[in-house]
Amino acid sequence: MKRSRALAALGLAMALPLAGAAAHAAGESRCGVCHPDVRVAFERGVHPREGVACTDCHGGNPRTLEVAEAHRGSFTARRARKEIPKLCASCHADVARMRPYNLATDQYALYQTSRHGQLLAGGDARVAVCTDCHGAHDILPPGDPGSRVARRNVPGTCGRCHGDARLMGAYGKKDDPFADYMKSVHASALLEGGNPRAPECSSCHGVHGVAPPGVGDVDKVCGNCHEPTRRYFMDSPHHDGMKRAGLPECAACHQNHAIARTSAALLGSLCESCHAPGGKEVELGRAMLALYTGAEGEIERASDLVARAEAVPIDVEDYRARLEEARTYLTEALPAAHTLSAGQVEHFTRRSRSIAGEIGSEIDEKLHDLRLRRFGLIVFWFYALLTVAVLIAARRARQGGTPS
């Protein structure tokens, strides 16, 4: 087998300078004459363009149309699942060969550290191997929207196994991470919101070295994106307390896969799921919520006033910028709530309240000035009526008493 692959590689090396032949390997090969469906799938992928031929993986003789001759020697129709990672690695772990493509070569090593790789090494062939995620013949780069490993397609690719209750049941797993993820704010951001940076499975679990983050690591994983929230969380009594209680930090409140969109309202409801109702922890949550909604109301009022002022119109460009500043402080108040310190939350809500309050009173003042125009009207009417009276009197005088 080794020899045949070496020969094929040699043939490839000789063929490459002859023609810039993307189609060369597939064109020379006659395998597709009998296996047209496989050939079509293969040519859809990226490999034939880079000169990889059928025989590089399957062995055999590609130049003949005789079935027996073609399937001679090292030929293998279907590679054993257990062998696949090693087979792919024979090229993809080859630094010299991958260098021009600027591709990493550590996937095989990473795979061996993964849960998949460890189980495979233990003889369990049901776990995912390269072809389960990348496809066997029609392998596309992750940047291609049609690829199984394009970001938007990753949840579905993982879900093919991890959403399969029978397969997962065999490993004693009862939950359905695929269904849970699809309900999450992350899935709706990635799949509906069109946010290409929203996390899919591999963002938290790793790509080839895939493994679930354990207790004590969850906050690090989430903190990769939610950096300030993690910083505040690490300052809180929850950080050590949860570790002692064996609770998965962020996931204890926000779930692991079915992560819902958060709102300030959680401060008023979530605490009771662990702490006694009416206890001081629940009260603290309510207090932080009150701080938040107070500032939110102030911003609401200011923003209504800005809209009213704009309809007058008054120049509101500056107010809009300051309103944005107030909103930014308010946004920061929610991550700050993870410190479990009302003082920290108030630090931000107070700023946002004071900015919103300033905007409100300045606009109020300007609108009040506008109301003064109405007092001008009284003066105006006084003179208008005076004019009318003078005119009527003058007419009477002019007419010399004749009735009009």
Add this chain to the structure above:
Amino acid sequence: MGVPTDRPAARERLLAWFERRLNLTEIFSLLSIYGLFYTELDTRKPLRQALREAVARPLPSYARWPRLLGLLAVGLFVVQAVTGALLAFYYQPTTEAAYASVRSIVRDVRFGWFVHQIHRWGAQLLLAVLIVRLLRFFYDRLYRAPRELLWVVAVALLAVGIQLELTGRLLTWNSLSYWSTTRGLEVVFDLPVVGSILAFLIGGHEVGELTLVRFYFLHVAIVPLVFAVLLYLSFATIRRVGLSPEADEMGTAGRGQYVAHLYNVAVLLTLIFAALVTLAVIVPAPFPGQADPFATPVGVRPPWYLLAAYGFQELFPTFVPHWVSGALLLLTLLLFTALPFVEARVPERAQGRRLVFLLGIAIFVLWGACAAYGFWLDMPRGGGG
């Protein structure tokens, strides 16, 4: 040339200086035809003497002041001309700059808001006065011979007044003005013949850059000119045939002299200006965002004076092509304009004239009902956009 001083002798000299070189009486007579005098000035005499004579003439009954609607129209038109000229100093008629220039007039220019609001309310009042004037002519049968032209010109004045408002409305280029103009034009485009000609003149069925420039030119030059000429014609017929239904009412003794009319004019103009100022300050027009051809705001209607035409066309079920309802509308309007001539053909004895009068009332009532229906159609309703 001497600067005029307070001394009467100097003023007299200046007047005489001009009098030798210009026929001031003739010029004054030309201006005063806009409702200031319903009586003629003797253009052979010097201005002072001609005025003194005119002012001392007996006052005709129709020049007493509840009936000076035409004069109010002239007053409002002058206000519109003055405020319009002031606005034109800052206004830029391009789709990029129009909205911002109006905003800077209203927001940044000293008293710009006042001029803008006066101009806007003046237009509405002008149309209202023209409509009331038409109603009064109708009620007092002032369309009968020899006053047919008075009626036709009054209808034409209203039509041209609507043109003025419609072309001016678009210029602010905000979301409400843009969309109400679009909705208004949809009504007009449905009229057969007239609609297609109009669509050609204003640069297509879509409201865009060309429409804005053409509307600007129409609004500041062509339409006001036509309006002024029609006003002149209106008063020219009044001078010739008088206003009151009975010709012999002209110059009845014991009703005072013409000079009272001049005081009435001054009082009325003061009051209408005061009303304008009050409206401008207490009910200022809102200032919505810039026009967006791709987003219709909620609750946009055709302009109020086109609501009736819009309601009328929407009365018909959808399988009736719009040109049919448009043609019916056009026919009704033509019939209405030709009212004096239609009535003249109806025999006087057989209560026919009474019927024509009732028909006229029916058209007015239908107009009001259609306007109410058109208003109701675009009521923002809960849930629906």
